[in-house]
Amino acid sequence: xxxxxxxxxxxxxxxxxxxKIFAEHGFAGTSLASIAEESGISDGLILxxxxxxxxxxxxxxxxxxxxxxxxxxxxxxxxxxxAQTAFEMLQNTFTYWCKDSVYxxxxxxxxxxxxxxxxxxxxxxxxxxxxxxxxxxxxxxVDERFSPFALLAMTIGPIQFWMRxxxxxxEALKLDGSDQELDQRFFEQYSQMVMKLYQSPSMIKREEEx
Amino acid sequence: xxxxxxxxxxxxxxxxxxxKIFAEHGFAGTSLASIAEESGISDGLILxxxxxxxxxxxxxxxxxxxxxxxxxxxxxxxxxxxAQTAFEMLQNTFTYWCKDSVYxxxxxxxxxxxxxxxxxxxxxxxxxxxxxxxxxxxxxxVDERFSPFALLAMTIGPIQFWMRxxxxxxEALKLDGSDQELDQRFFEQYSQMVMKLYQSPSMIKREEEx
Amino acid sequence: xxxxxxxxxxxxxxxxxxxKIFAEHGFAGTSLASIAEESGISDGLILxxxxxxxxxxxxxxxxxxxxxxxxxxxxxxxxxxxAQTAFEMLQNTFTYWCKDSVYxxxxxxxxxxxxxxxxxxxxxxxxxxxxxxxxxxxxxxVDERFSPFALLAMTIGPIQFWMRxxxxxxEALKLDGSDQELDQRFFEQYSQMVMKLYQSPSMIKREEEx
Amino acid sequence: xxxxxxxxxxxxxxxxxxxKIFAEHGFAGTSLASIAEESGISDGLILxxxxxxxxxxxxxxxxxxxxxxxxxxxxxxxxxxxAQTAFEMLQNTFTYWCKDSVYxxxxxxxxxxxxxxxxxxxxxxxxxxxxxxxxxxxxxxVDERFSPFALLAMTIGPIQFWMRxxxxxxEALKLDGSDQELDQRFFEQYSQMVMKLYQSPSMIKREEEx
DNA sequence: TATGAATGAGGGTTCATTCAT
DNA sequence: GATGAATGAACCCTCATTCAT
Numbered sequence: 090x091x092x093x094x095x096x097x098x099x100x101x102x103x104x105x106x107x108x109k110i111f112a113e114h115g116f117a118g119t120s121l122a123s124i125a126e127e128s129g130i131s132d133g134l135i136l137x138x139x140x141x142x143x144x145x146x147x148x149x150x151x152x153x154x155x156x157x158x159x160x161x162x163x164x165x166x167x168x169x170x171x172a173q174t175a176f177e178m179l180q181n182t183f184t185y186w187c188k189d190s191v192y193x194x195x196x197x198x199x200x201x202x203x204x205x206x207x208x209x210x211x212x213x214x215x216x217x218x219x220x221x222x223x224x225x226x227x228x229x230x231v232d233e234r235f236s237p238f239a240l241l242a243m244t245i246g247p248i249q250f251w252m253r254x255x256x257x258x259x260e261a262l263k264l265d266g267s268d269q270e271l272d273q274r275f276f277e278q279y280s281q282m283v284m285k286l287y288q289s290p291s292m293i294k295r296e297e298e299x
Numbered sequence: 300x301x302x303x304x305x306x307x308x309x310x311x312x313x314x315x316x317x318x319k320i321f322a323e324h325g326f327a328g329t330s331l332a333s334i335a336e337e338s339g340i341s342d343g344l345i346l347x348x349x350x351x352x353x354x355x356x357x358x359x360x361x362x363x364x365x366x367x368x369x370x371x372x373x374x375x376x377x378x379x380x381x382a383q384t385a386f387e388m389l390q391n392t393f394t395y396w397c398k399d400s401v402y403x404x405x406x407x408x409x410x411x412x413x414x415x416x417x418x419x420x421x422x423x424x425x426x427x428x429x430x431x432x433x434x435x436x437x438x439x440x441v442d443e444r445f446s447p448f449a450l451l452a453m454t455i456g457p458i459q460f461w462m463r464x465x466x467x468x469x470e471a472l473k474l475d476g477s478d479q480e481l482d483q484r485f486f487e488q489y490s491q492m493v494m495k496l497y498q499s500p501s502m503i504k505r506e507e508e509x
Numbered sequence: 510x511x512x513x514x515x516x517x518x519x520x521x522x523x524x525x526x527x528x529k530i531f532a533e534h535g536f537a538g539t540s541l542a543s544i545a546e547e548s549g550i551s552d553g554l555i556l557x558x559x560x561x562x563x564x565x566x567x568x569x570x571x572x573x574x575x576x577x578x579x580x581x582x583x584x585x586x587x588x589x590x591x592a593q594t595a596f597e598m599l600q601n602t603f604t605y606w607c608k609d610s611v612y613x614x615x616x617x618x619x620x621x622x623x624x625x626x627x628x629x630x631x632x633x634x635x636x637x638x639x640x641x642x643x644x645x646x647x648x649x650x651v652d653e654r655f656s657p658f659a660l661l662a663m664t665i666g667p668i669q670f671w672m673r674x675x676x677x678x679x680e681a682l683k684l685d686g687s688d689q690e691l692d693q694r695f696f697e698q699y700s701q702m703v704m705k706l707y708q709s710p711s712m713i714k715r716e717e718e719x
Numbered sequence: 720x721x722x723x724x725x726x727x728x729x730x731x732x733x734x735x736x737x738x739k740i741f742a743e744h745g746f747a748g749t750s751l752a753s754i755a756e757e758s759g760i761s762d763g764l765i766l767x768x769x770x771x772x773x774x775x776x777x778x779x780x781x782x783x784x785x786x787x788x789x790x791x792x793x794x795x796x797x798x799x800x801x802a803q804t805a806f807e808m809l810q811n812t813f814t815y816w817c818k819d820s821v822y823x824x825x826x827x828x829x830x831x832x833x834x835x836x837x838x839x840x841x842x843x844x845x846x847x848x849x850x851x852x853x854x855x856x857x858x859x860x861v862d863e864r865f866s867p868f869a870l871l872a873m874t875i876g877p878i879q880f881w882m883r884x885x886x887x888x889x890e891a892l893k894l895d896g897s898d899q900e901l902d903q904r905f906f907e908q909y910s911q912m913v914m915k916l917y918q919s920p921s922m923i924k925r926e927e928e929x
Numbered sequence: 930t931a932t933g934a935a936t937g938a939g940g941g942t943t944c945a946t947t948c949a950t
Numbered sequence: 951g952a953t954g955a956a957t958g959a960a961c962c963c964t965c966a967t968t969c970a971t
Binding site for chain 3: 824830841846849865870871875876891894905911912
């Protein structure tokens with residue numbers, strides 16, 4: 090018996106199933122058959138809609154890239170408060186990476202596989218964030234001794250590292266609590282560490298004079 | 300004409316070729332045929348020596364794990380100067396990850412592929428480093444407000460992020476210079492940032508009083 | 510040019526070719542490639558339909574088992590004449606084993622390969638036949654000094670032996686005639702021997718008194 | 720470390736191991752590697768001694784053929800008592816087939832594989848046995864209505880069938896006892912059945928007149 | 930749109946055999 | 951005599967893709 094003929098629904102089902110499996114096994118480790126099984130859509134039809142496995146993967150990467158970009162910059166920066174904006178973006182980033190591992194994993198696969206689709210989005214984001222930091226430095230809000238890209242590395246790197254190593258830490262250091270709790274505890278420390286790092290020497294002095 | 304019959308040499312050739320290709324394409328993306336071509340050893344013989352593709356991969360992972368561990372802890376800690384020891388380990392880590400991307404990439408593949416071989420080594424390392432930090436905190440050398448594992452994340456995360464994003468930064472921020480130069484510039488800033496982060500408030504006061 | 514897309518026909522072709530080759534060379538001695546060549550179906554497609562060589566073989570064993578069972582018990586036993594029924598089953602068995610060697614050979618391979626698929630059918634059959642003999646013994650139609658399973662061995666064993674050794678006999682004893690003729694001649698003697706063997710002592714006396 | 724250089728011992732080890740494994744898996748199902756493992760002799764050396772897998776197998780078949788022949792005809796026929804001689808050969812045959820399944824299984828494999836090595840021995844044996852029967856018939860010791868080869872089939876067939884189906888019977892008919900016990904019970908019935916079958920009508924009359 | 934039959938290339942692995950040591 | 955490195959063909963099976971239905 091044929092399925093209902095709803096092109097969009099079918100595509101959606103395929104994309105969701107594929108996203109899940111690609112996240113788990115990467116491009117080379119994923120077979121169309123497994124996507125067909127997971128989605129309940131025959132592999133013939135998958136190729137009918139997406140032309141090739143390659144194209145299906147790229148479609149997913151582009152979609153993820155857009156979603157990610159939207160999620161990160163989805164902050165209210167009308168206040169003009171740069172520090173506040175930056176903090177919110179930080180939180181967004183952290184939340185997005187923690188939320189589920191799909192983006193995190195696919196982004197990593199795609200990096201290793203030398204795919205440019207996701208990197209393009211990240212480039213824009215990186216440029217934007219670096220510019221943000223530069224502006225804050227110009228206003229004396231951020232330690233000017235460090236270049237924006239070095240600060241960026243210190244900001245985003247730990248998040249990725251945390252995502253990748255949470256379980257390792259959990260075991261090695263015998264930490265208790267659910268993943269969400271651990272994420273929460275880490276983020277508190279993490280944001281304080283970032284604050285300390287960004288704090289400009291001039292502001293420290295001012296604070297101490299009080 | 301037959302090859303010379305030197306088991307060790309043959310194995311070495313296979314391992315080097317395999318390491319290179321696995322680093323490039325991961326486990327699933329690598330075919331024994333490609334390793335055979337790269338190494339000049341027939342796939343039949345590869346399996347004669349390593350039993351299976353799986354086993355060959357694991358052999359490489361174990362080897363890398365040991366090399367990594369040795370390289371990182373290869374510091375002269377007879378001085379008892381904890382800060383000095385820590386800094387050297389930091390530098391070792393950075394250098395190792397930068398040196399060539401093979402370890403970095405294979406470690407990342409292995410993480411995505413849920414392989415435990417490398418992780419085991421990392422766990423010991425993580426525990427050791429966290430203990431180092433704890434001791435330094437006990438002596439008032441490191442900011443005690445942050446937990447050791449949070450500090451570890453802030454220390455190692457950026458290195459990995461840098462390795463992965465160096466090219467991205469290069470393009471996005473139009474940086475000049477060779478990879479080595481960029482690595483050097485980054486490490487200078489990076490180590491200063493880490494210093495600032497680790498610096499305990501009491502020490503800051505003391506310094507300012509001078 | 511593609512083949513016609515008739516799943517059932519294709520499967521049938523594969524099964525027939527496979528049956529022939531498995532009968533000839535057994536499971537281990539048969540390659541999918543040879544079945545592919547014999548049937549004209551590519552080995553990829555064979556596995557598409559039968560999942561694995563193993564499964565293809567089991568499919569054949571099950572089919573043969575069913576056919577065999579049907580052929581043997583296909584007797585008109587409405588008359589209630591046990592002796593007549595038994596004789597017909599004997600004839601059926603003989604005919605089936607003689608008809609072509611496929612069943613005989615595959616059953617033997619399967620026995621050596623420790624496969625249970627065929628044996629299951631044989632077990633039911635054996636039980637049924639033994640029960641038949643027991644009933645005839647209860648009615649004084651069959652020599653009661655021998656247990657049903659001993660009689661069964663004396664009944665079925667020679668048929669299999671004949672099938673296996675016909676050619677041997679032919680050569681060793683310089684017999685003339687086609688296989689069919691030899692089978693016919695053997696069956697005549699065979700059925701008389703079975704009769705003599707089964708004949709109960711009491712019946713012999715009665716006959717002689719006449 | 721090299722093994723002791725005793726050619727005969729090595730060959731013997733290989734032959735015993737190979738016999739066991741060939742009996743279990745047949746020619747096609749057996750790999751030299753498995754024989755090498757079982758015997759503790761490297762596959763290179765096996766081929767050094769036996770030239771090829773094929774030749775090793777044939778060597779075994781020939782050996783078995785000779786052993787079998789010796790075992791069967793190993794009777795004291797100086798007495799000139801044909802019946803006694805025949806009975807002893809029957810017992811020898813039964814014992815040999817029951818003793819262990821190696822001969823039985825290899826002989827069956829070899830038959831299916833269309834090997835002539837074993838068959839040659841069987842042919843001589845068959846001819847000899849048929850001649851025996853003919854002589855007994857000439858002396859009125861055996862029912863003359865049946866041809867020698869038909870009687871042979873009724874004599875040897877059940878033994879092979881029993882060997883092959885013992886386990887089947889055991890399960891189907893819920894028989895108790897060890898294999899040896901069952902063999903013993905079967906042989907008692909079997910030899911009586913053979914007696915009854917061979918008995919010439921004239922002898923029956925004579926017996927009844929007493 | 931949707932299925933799955935059909936293809937052919939390539940996957941990892943096993944194998945008998947050869948030959949340098 | 952003995953080992954195991956080396957070979958290459960064949961093995962079963964998976965795969966992305968095409969196409970008849």
